[in-house]
Amino acid sequence: MKLINVFLIALRLGVTSFGGPIAHVGYFRQEYVARRGWLDDKAFNDLVALCQLLPGPTSSQLGIAIGTLRTGRIGGFLAWFGFTMPSALILIALAYGVAEVDDVANSEWLHGLKLAVVAVVGLAVWSMAGSLWTDRRRITIGIAAAVFLLVMPGAAWQIAVIVIGALAGVLLFRNSASGSGDNASDSSGSKTLALVILALFFVLLVTLPVIADATGREDIDVFENFYRSGSLVFGGGHVVLPLIQAETVGAGYVDNDQFVAGYGATQAVPGPLFTFASYLGAAMDEGIFGQKWIAGLVTLVAIYVPSFLLVWGVLPFWTRLSGSTRVRGAIAGSNAAVVGLLLAALYDPIWTGSVFKPEDFGLVIVLFGLLTIWKMPPWSVVIIAAAGGYALAFVSDLNFY
Numbered sequence: 001m002k003l004i005n006v007f008l009i010a011l012r013l014g015v016t017s018f019g020g021p022i023a024h025v026g027y028f029r030q031e032y033v034a035r036r037g038w039l040d041d042k043a044f045n046d047l048v049a050l051c052q053l054l055p056g057p058t059s060s061q062l063g064i065a066i067g068t069l070r071t072g073r074i075g076g077f078l079a080w081f082g083f084t085m086p087s088a089l090i091l092i093a094l095a096y097g098v099a100e101v102d103d104v105a106n107s108e109w110l111h112g113l114k115l116a117v118v119a120v121v122g123l124a125v126w127s128m129a130g131s132l133w134t135d136r137r138r139i140t141i142g143i144a145a146a147v148f149l150l151v152m153p154g155a156a157w158q159i160a161v162i163v164i165g166a167l168a169g170v171l172l173f174r175n176s177a178s179g180s181g182d183n184a185s186d187s188s189g190s191k192t193l194a195l196v197i198l199a200l201f202f203v204l205l206v207t208l209p210v211i212a213d214a215t216g217r218e219d220i221d222v223f224e225n226f227y228r229s230g231s232l233v234f235g236g237g238h239v240v241l242p243l244i245q246a247e248t249v250g251a252g253y254v255d256n257d258q259f260v261a262g263y264g265a266t267q268a269v270p271g272p273l274f275t276f277a278s279y280l281g282a283a284m285d286e287g288i289f290g291q292k293w294i295a296g297l298v299t300l301v302a303i304y305v306p307s308f309l310l311v312w313g314v315l316p317f318w319t320r321l322s323g324s325t326r327v328r329g330a331i332a333g334s335n336a337a338v339v340g341l342l343l344a345a346l347y348d349p350i351w352t353g354s355v356f357k358p359e360d361f362g363l364v365i366v367l368f369g370l371l372t373i374w375k376m377p378p379w380s381v382v383i384i385a386a387a388g389g390y391a392l393a394f395v396s397d398l399n400f401y
Contacts, residue, residue: 006067006075007035010082013063015264018270018377024059031287032066037064050318053331055233057274060113064311073312080304087271088278092296094265095282098258111256112363112370112389114262114354118384120267120365121241121346126372128339137172138336141165145340150348158243159232159339162334169333191316198313201306218288219298222253225276226302237382239338240303242345245315253282256353264386268379277303359395363388 009031017027023049038045047069051061052301067079109339133139145161208224233240241263246387248254262279269275281299282292289295314321321327355361367385370376 002071003075003078006071007078007082010063010067010079010385011086012082013149014086014222014271016270017059018379020273020358020378021057021059024272025062028059028062028066038070046318050314051311053321053327054307054310054314056230056310057272057304058157060272060274060304064308065315068312068315074307075313079275080308083305084272085302087269088275088296088300089268091262091266091275091279092282092293095279095296096292098261098283108389109386109394110261110264110389111354111360111392112385113382114260114388115360115363115388116264116267116367116385117260117352118346118350118364118370119340119385121350121382122368123371124239125339125342125346128335128342130331132339138332140166141172141333141336142340142343143306143339147340149341149344153348154246158246160305161337161341162232163338165337166330166334169329169331169336170326172219173329173331173332175251189199194313194316196307201231201313202304206308221251222281222284222288222295223298223302225251226281226299229277230274230307232314233338239342240276241350242341243275244280244303244321245349248280248284252287253288254280256282256349260353266384269384274298274303275291300352329338359392364390 013024013027013031017024029041029044032043033044037331047062048058050064051058054061060083063079063083064076067185068076071078081155129142133142145165148209149157149161155338172194174279201219204227208220208227212221212224228246229240229244229247233243245259249256249259261282266273266276278300280296281289282296284292284295286292286295355364363385365379366388370384371378
C-alpha cells in the first residue's frame with residue numbers, strides 16, 4: 001500500500017504542479033511536509049540542497065529522493081513516474097499534432113510562442129542571476145562564460161565552461177563557501193551499492209559517445225545526446241535548453257520551429273520541464289526508433305537516467321559531502337557559469353531566432369511584465385503569447401508604414 005500511495009500522490013502532483021521547479025518545490029513541501037508529515041522541514045531542506053547541488057532537474061530529483069527514503073528505490077521510481085508521465089504523454093501527443101500541421105514554420109501562433117520563450121528564459125536569467133551572482137567573483141565568472149560562448153558556441157564548449165567554472169569555484173570560494181554536515185539528511189542505503197551506481201553513471205557518460213561513434217547508429221547517438229544533457233546541466237529545465245538544442249536541432253534530428261513549438265507547449269503543461277525531451281523524441285523521424293511514441297519514451301528515459309543514478313549514488317554520502325567547502329565552492333562556480341551560459345543562449349539562438357522587428361520586442365516586454373510584475377503562471381502567458389502572434393500578424397497586415 002505504501003508504494004501505491006507514493007505513486008498516487010506523485011500522480012496528483014504531476015497533473016496539478018504548474019509553474020516550474022521553484023513552484024514545484026513549494027508544492028512538494030506542502031504535500032510531503034505540511035500535509036503528510038513524511039519529512040520535517042530540516043530534512044526536506046537538506047534534500048532540496050542536495051538536489052540543487054546535483055546536475056539535472058531539481059524538482060524531479062527531489063521527488064525521486066523523497067520516494068526513495070519513503071519506500072526504497074522502487075518508491076523513488078514510482079514517485080518519478082507519477083510526477084513525470086502526465087506531461088510526457090501530453091507532449092508526445094502534441095508532437096504527433098505538430099507533425100500534421102501544414103506550414104507550421106510560418107504560423108502566427110508559433111511566432112508568438114517564440115516570443116514567449118524569450119520572455120520565459122529572460123525571467124530565468126534574471127532570477128538565477130539574482131540568486132547565484134551574489135558577488136563580483138561570481139558575476140565575473142558568469143560574464144566571462146557568456147562572452148566566451150558567444151564567441152565560441154557549441155555543446156562541447158558549454159560543457160567546458162561549466163567544468164572551468166567549477167574549478168574556478170574550488171579556488172575562489174573554498175574559504176567562503178559555507179556548509180556543515182550537521183544539518184544534512186542521510187539515507188540508510190548501502191554505500192557499496194551507491195558507489196557501484198555512481199561508477200555506472202560515469203561509465204555511461206564516457207562510453208556512450210564512444211559506442212555511438214564506433215557504431216554510427218542514430219538510436220545510440222540520440223540516447224547518448226539526451227543522457228549527456230541530463231548529466232551535465234545544473235540549474236534545471238531552462239538551462240538544458242541550449243545544450244539540448246545543439247544536440248537535436250544542431251544534429252538535424254528536429255528543426256528549430258518544431259523545437260520552439262515544443263518548448264512553448266512545455267511551459268503550458270504541469271510537471272517538470274525535462275519532459276520536453278519526450279516531445280523532441282516524438283518529433284524526430286520515425287525511422288530512428290520505428291515509432292514516434294517509442295522515440296519519445298526513449299529520450300525521456302535517457303535524459304532522466306542520470307538523475308536516478310546521481311540521487312541513488314549520492315544519498316548515502318550526503319552528510320559528508322554537504323560539509324565540504326570544496327564541493328560547495330565547485331557548485332558555486334559552476335552555477336555562476338551556468339547563468340552565463342543561459343545569458344548567451346538568451347541572445348543566440350533564442351533572441352536572434354525570434355525578435356525581428358519592434359512589434360516583436362513590444363510583445364516580449366508585455367509577456368515579461370506579465371511574468372514578473374503580475375506574477376502570472378507561465379502556462380497562461382504562453383496562451384497569451386500565441387494569441388499575441390495573431391495580433392502581430394494583424395497589425396502587420398494593416399500596413400501602417
